[in-house]
Amino acid sequence: xxxxxxxxxxxxxxxxxxxxxxxxxxxxxxxxxxxxxxxxxxxxxxxxxxxxxxxxxxxxxxxxxxxxxxxxxxxxxxxxxxxxxxxxxxxxxxxxxxxxxxxxxxxxxxxxxxxxxxxxxxxxxxxxxxxxxxxxxxxxxxxxxxxxxx
Amino acid sequence: xxxxxxxxxxxxxxxxxxxxxxxxxxxxxxxxxxxxxxxxxxxxxxxxxxxxxxxxxxxxxxxxxxxxxxxxxxxxxxxxxxxxxxxxxxxxxxxxxxxxxxxxxxxxxxxxxxxxxxxxxxxxxxxxxxxxxxxxxxxxxxxxxxxxxx
Numbered sequence: 218x219x220x221x222x223x224x225x226x227x228x229x230x231x232x233x234x235x236x237x238x239x240x241x242x243x244x245x246x247x248x249x250x251x252x253x254x255x256x257x258x259x260x261x262x263x264x265x266x267x268x269x270x271x272x273x274x275x276x277x278x279x280x281x282x283x284x285x286x287x288x289x290x291x292x293x294x295x296x297x298x299x300x301x302x303x304x305x306x307x308x309x310x311x312x313x314x315x316x317x318x319x320x321x322x323x324x325x326x327x328x329x330x331x332x333x334x335x336x337x338x339x340x341x342x343x344x345x346x347x348x349x350x351x352x353x354x355x356x357x358x359x360x361x362x363x364x365x366x367x
Numbered sequence: 368x369x370x371x372x373x374x375x376x377x378x379x380x381x382x383x384x385x386x387x388x389x390x391x392x393x394x395x396x397x398x399x400x401x402x403x404x405x406x407x408x409x410x411x412x413x414x415x416x417x418x419x420x421x422x423x424x425x426x427x428x429x430x431x432x433x434x435x436x437x438x439x440x441x442x443x444x445x446x447x448x449x450x451x452x453x454x455x456x457x458x459x460x461x462x463x464x465x466x467x468x469x470x471x472x473x474x475x476x477x478x479x480x481x482x483x484x485x486x487x488x489x490x491x492x493x494x495x496x497x498x499x500x501x502x503x504x505x506x507x508x509x510x511x512x513x514x515x516x517x
Binding site for chain 2: 259260262263264265266267268271274275278279282283284285286298299300301302303304306307308309320321322324328329331334335336337
């Protein structure tokens with residue numbers, strides 16, 4: 218099932234790519250249904266917080282009319298940054314599933330492990346590396362294309 | 368000057384208090400002008416990400432029509448959580464000034480130091496403890512009142 222939903226997150230990432238945004242996509246699933254989908258919109262919205270995960274969490278909160286996303290899984294093509302890992306803790310999603318790791322800013326398994334920090338009210342479980350190559354390829358292709366355009 | 372702007376963040380926190388939200392407020396200042404102000408709206412908006420800092424950063428991005436908040440200082444009554452510290456890095460604010468420390472979730476000096484993590488594109492400077500007692504009293508009063516209501 219994880220691969221099925223990650224494919225949907227990749228569909229979102231491709232929408233970002235087509236808009237010349239860094240291609241990262243996310244979906245949120247509850248009871249085997251996608252309740253929110255979003256992609257990175259930082260440049261189009263000129264909004265520092267417009268990462269795929271934040272937009273998906275906001276949409277899921279609206280759908281459920283609740284800030285508590287218990288029972289939900291967040292799928293995202295790239296390992297979340299600190300802002301988005303923090304948002305997954307605050308929104309109390311049950312689980313975070315990501316594709317490619319982010320050696321630089323990833324805050325679940327790479328640069329540090331936010332879910333290992335003490336003192337929060339909630340800790341999502343997580344699964345890494347789902348369709349990682351496909352997720353990473355999109356990012357590689359995007360940045361290669363950007364460099365070639367210069 | 369820090370105290371003057373922190374007082375404005377406290378004004379925001381009091382608005383949250385009056386709405387029965389955890390009383391945390393924030394303002395963003397550029398060139399000695401407040402360009403954004405916000406307070407915690409998690410319960411009213413039923414939005415996990417509706418922390419004062421995120422709402423203030425979003426408003427500042429709108430005002431400046433840019434996701435880059437260079438030259439800006441974020442004033443907030445409570446030490447930021449990981450989501451909000453992460454957002455301050457991503458939005459490239461020059462500086463974060465906070466009032467009370469948050470031993471549990473604070474991610475600048477308390478539970479851990481996000482600004483000491485390696486690998487980000489930007490590191491805000493920070494100042495802690497500005498009008499800390501006043502900021503902390505608001506929170507203490509709020510939670511005391513909540514307990515007494517039960």
